[in-house]
Amino acid sequence: MKRNMYYLAIVMAVAAGLAFSAPVGAGETYQLGLSLAITGPTSDAGNPYSKGVEDYMRFANDTKILGDAKIDCPIRDDMYKTAVTKRNFEDFLDQGMIFFLSYATGANQALAPDFTEVQIPVVPASMDSSLMKASPYIFLPIASYSHQYVGVAEYVAANHKGEGAAKVAAFIHPSAFGRAPLADFKAAVAAGLNLELVEVVEHGKDLDNSALLQRLASKGVQYVLCHTVQSPVATLLNDAQRLGMTAKTFGEPGKITFMGAHYTGGNDLIALAGTAAEGFHWTTSYRVTSEKGPWTDWQLDMAKKYGRDDKTANSHNYASGMMAAQIAVEAIRRTREAGKKVTKETLYETLNQMNGDKAFTSLAAVGPVTYSVTDRMGVDNVQLYVVKDGVFRAVGEPFKPKYMK
Amino acid sequence: MSANRFFATGNFFTDYRQEQRIFRTHLDRGLFVVFLACLFAWPLFFDASNRTMLVINNILIAVVAVYGLNLVTGFAGLISIGHAAFVGVGAYTVAGLARAIGASHPLIVHWWPLMILAAGGMGAVFGAFVGLPAMRLKHLYLAIATLSFQMIFTWTIQFMPTFNQGQMIPVGRVAWIGGTVGRKDHYFFWYYVILVVAVVCGLAVRNLLRSRYGRCLVAVRDNDRAADAMGMHPGLTKVYAFTLAGFFAGVAGALHTYMFRGAGFESFTLHHSITYLAMAIVGGLGTLPGSLLGPAAIYTLELEMERLSEWSGAFLPDSLNLATALRPLGFGLVIVLFLMFEPRGMANWWRICRSYVKLWPFRY
Numbered sequence: 195m196k197r198n199m200y201y202l203a204i205v206m207a208v209a210a211g212l213a214f215s216a217p218v219g220a221g222e223t224y225q226l227g228l229s230l231a232i233t234g235p236t237s238d239a240g241n242p243y244s245k246g247v248e249d250y251m252r253f254a255n256d257t258k259i260l261g262d263a264k265i266d267c268p269i270r271d272d273m274y275k276t277a278v279t280k281r282n283f284e285d286f287l288d289q290g291m292i293f294f295l296s297y298a299t300g301a302n303q304a305l306a307p308d309f310t311e312v313q314i315p316v317v318p319a320s321m322d323s324s325l326m327k328a329s330p331y332i333f334l335p336i337a338s339y340s341h342q343y344v345g346v347a348e349y350v351a352a353n354h355k356g357e358g359a360a361k362v363a364a365f366i367h368p369s370a371f372g373r374a375p376l377a378d379f380k381a382a383v384a385a386g387l388n389l390e391l392v393e394v395v396e397h398g399k400d401l402d403n404s405a406l407l408q409r410l411a412s413k414g415v416q417y418v419l420c421h422t423v424q425s426p427v428a429t430l431l432n433d434a435q436r437l438g439m440t441a442k443t444f445g446e447p448g449k450i451t452f453m454g455a456h457y458t459g460g461n462d463l464i465a466l467a468g469t470a471a472e473g474f475h476w477t478t479s480y481r482v483t484s485e486k487g488p489w490t491d492w493q494l495d496m497a498k499k500y501g502r503d504d505k506t507a508n509s510h511n512y513a514s515g516m517m518a519a520q521i522a523v524e525a526i527r528r529t530r531e532a533g534k535k536v537t538k539e540t541l542y543e544t545l546n547q548m549n550g551d552k553a554f555t556s557l558a559a560v561g562p563v564t565y566s567v568t569d570r571m572g573v574d575n576v577q578l579y580v581v582k583d584g585v586f587r588a589v590g591e592p593f594k595p596k597y598m599k
Numbered sequence: 600m601s602a603n604r605f606f607a608t609g610n611f612f613t614d615y616r617q618e619q620r621i622f623r624t625h626l627d628r629g630l631f632v633v634f635l636a637c638l639f640a641w642p643l644f645f646d647a648s649n650r651t652m653l654v655i656n657n658i659l660i661a662v663v664a665v666y667g668l669n670l671v672t673g674f675a676g677l678i679s680i681g682h683a684a685f686v687g688v689g690a691y692t693v694a695g696l697a698r699a700i701g702a703s704h705p706l707i708v709h710w711w712p713l714m715i716l717a718a719g720g721m722g723a724v725f726g727a728f729v730g731l732p733a734m735r736l737k738h739l740y741l742a743i744a745t746l747s748f749q750m751i752f753t754w755t756i757q758f759m760p761t762f763n764q765g766q767m768i769p770v771g772r773v774a775w776i777g778g779t780v781g782r783k784d785h786y787f788f789w790y791y792v793i794l795v796v797a798v799v800c801g802l803a804v805r806n807l808l809r810s811r812y813g814r815c816l817v818a819v820r821d822n823d824r825a826a827d828a829m830g831m832h833p834g835l836t837k838v839y840a841f842t843l844a845g846f847f848a849g850v851a852g853a854l855h856t857y858m859f860r861g862a863g864f865e866s867f868t869l870h871h872s873i874t875y876l877a878m879a880i881v882g883g884l885g886t887l888p889g890s891l892l893g894p895a896a897i898y899t900l901e902l903e904m905e906r907l908s909e910w911s912g913a914f915l916p917d918s919l920n921l922a923t924a925l926r927p928l929g930f931g932l933v934i935v936l937f938l939m940f941e942p943r944g945m946a947n948w949w950r951i952c953r954s955y956v957k958l959w960p961f962r963y
Contacts, residue, residue, distance in 0.1 A: 233924075270905075271905070271926075274865075276865055276866065277859070280859065281650055281654065284648070284649040284650040285648070287649065288648040300766065300863050300865055303767040303863070304859065307860060307861075308782070311782045369757070
């Protein structure tokens with residue numbers, strides 16, 4: 195009897211030792227959720243974005259980035275409808291979600307009060323700076339639309355060769371998303387950015403922009419700064435080419451140079467506009483596969499590994515989805531590493547500490563991801579690209595727009 | 600008719616009053632009371648998730664909106680393809696005021712029942728205004744007039760800074776006995792509010808239809824010249840049909856704003872108008888049960904299609920994106936098949952079931 199008690203004590207001691215020596219959360223499954231437009235408006239961006247998230251989550255589980263712990267990240271199509279996004283969000287919460295990956299500007303604005311009440315960290319696909327004011331739990335992965343738009347405008351002001359301020363027109367999507375950077379752009383002009391904003395055009399679904407282009411030309415507009423999705427920009431570029439109005443070099447007098455931010459560019463634009471896209475200038479914080487580097491090689495390998503087609507593999511939205519997933523996985527990894535239980539609250543803390551030495555370097559973007567209680571915009575730098583011989587080529591080094599605080 | 604109204608079967612009326620009863624038999628009334636009791640009681644016994652409650656609340660809001668659409672299109676025979684805009688008028692009555700005076704102003708969060716009624720009133724005013732062309736227009740021409748209202752509404756909301764250019768306008772949490780309704784009880788609380796509104800509105804429509812005003816709607820739909828000859832005013836009848844439709848839509852809009860804690864323009868687009876019309880058609884135009892069955896059917900179909908699409912995504916070839924195409928395809932196909940094989944809507948199934956039970960066991 196005594197011997198049995200002795201063995202039992204040993205077994206219990208070993209069991210207790212194993213229990214305490216095992217990493218926090220070993221064998222756990224962390225519940226995340228992604229709701230985005232895989233069909234419906236803007237699905238051309240949402241579709242590769244969802245695949246980026248899906249592939250990175252699979253990669254994280256396959257390669258055991260979190261040790262024995264797994265990530266479960268269901269992906270739901272919300273068709274760009276806020277009501278469906280809200281339903282998905284509630285469903286994910288019912289399943290015990292601790293980190294939310296969201297998508298559209300409108301849906302994020304609508305759900306911002308919920309994010310704050312539930313206290314759940316959120317990484318959206320929208321880079322609207324107003325989202326950071328809407329809820330302290332929203333963390334933009336890269337530079338806001340305003341940063342990207344003002345960044346491209348600064349390039350115009352710095353490189354325009356003519357006399358006086360360059361005349362520019364804003365060509366924007368007729369929505370909250372499209373208007374997002376306008377206020378900051380106007381503030382930059384008021385603060386001394388040497389540009390003259392001649393007209394703001396909220397585009398419709400026109401298939402011909404001849405009248406618009408002739409009007410802009412008659413007003414002396416030399417630069418059109420776009421903030422919309424690729425298809426209206428492609429239509430604009432095709433019409434400009436047909437009318438012989440496209441500048442062959444940056445700022446060519448008497449012609450128009452077309453430029454844009456984030457969702458205006460990428461390989462989809464080249465596929466839609468063909469040769470008309472030549473000379474289009476574009477800012478984003480992501481790396482593109484036409485500029486080879488360690489990240490782009492890895493991105494293409496990942497796409498191949500998980501059976502994605504070439505279009506998806508080369509999409510910057512695919513990289514964008516991967517990076518959103520990376521931020522979530524990294525936050526979980528660091529929380530575990532710190533010996534804390536992984537919850538919404540601890541993930542929020544971890545994200546807010548992601549700065550200085552603890553900044554997260556994702557090779558997907560042109561700068562490190564830094565967050566703090568007062569700064570919830572991840573990558574601060576933007577990179578300017580221009581279409582040359584059918585591909586996007588980097589122009590200069592990544593930079594931080596001076597007129598954006 | 601049987602002397603005992605508990606056991607009566609068949610339709611045997613000896614005067615018009617009997618025909619106009621809301622409940623033909625005591626059994627009808629009893630069943631309705633039990634059904635209502637179940638609707639009120641089930642959340643107390645089942646722990647429904649927020650998602651489930653959200654879906655059910657959405658269905659009930661759509662029921663209130665479709666009451667209105669059924670009055671104007673089903674009973675009065677006037678095609679309206681701008682119903683979501685009327686819902687939007689109600690939603691933006693609350694949201695616009697919240698933007699002007701503050702999301703948590705007492706008028707918004709304490710006097711919310713009054714706000715819901717005010718939203719209905721505003722919907723009625725817009726309904727009457729948009730209904731004016733109905734005095735001169737019919738059929739497709741009238742449909743275009745309602746479509747133009749939908750376009751004007753969307754444009755106005757999307758471009759006017761007063762309405763935050765279509766971006767979300769938040770509304771505060773409402774107060775009830777015991778304080779503010781928190782997130783935990785939000786959907787539960789609104790379930791009961793919306794249910795009460797849906798039941799009251801349903802009874803109001805049922806009562807309207809047995810009054811001379813209700814019969815006017817049907818008479819004008821069937822033959823407006825004959826109705827005119829019988830002393831009715833077809834033009835005014837059409838305007839008041841639009842007014843009533845606007846009222847119900849406005850109430851639905853206010854409920855939507857409170858339930859979603861804000862309003863954004865994307866919930867009131869042409870797509871939503873078409874969806875309301877699909878709900879009315881699938882449910883059964885010109886029937887009260889159709890207004891209940893249509894929204895439930897369309898929402899269920901949407902959810903099932905979503906599930907099918909998600910499930911099929913696991914094995915369909917990724918490059919073809921077939922899974923994403925399945926939902927719109929399946930949804931459209933079901934509606935087309937429905938219109939081909941059961942144009943009278945689901946209310947007709949309900950009518951057949953009732954007729955069967957009514958005659959059973961062949962008492963006469």
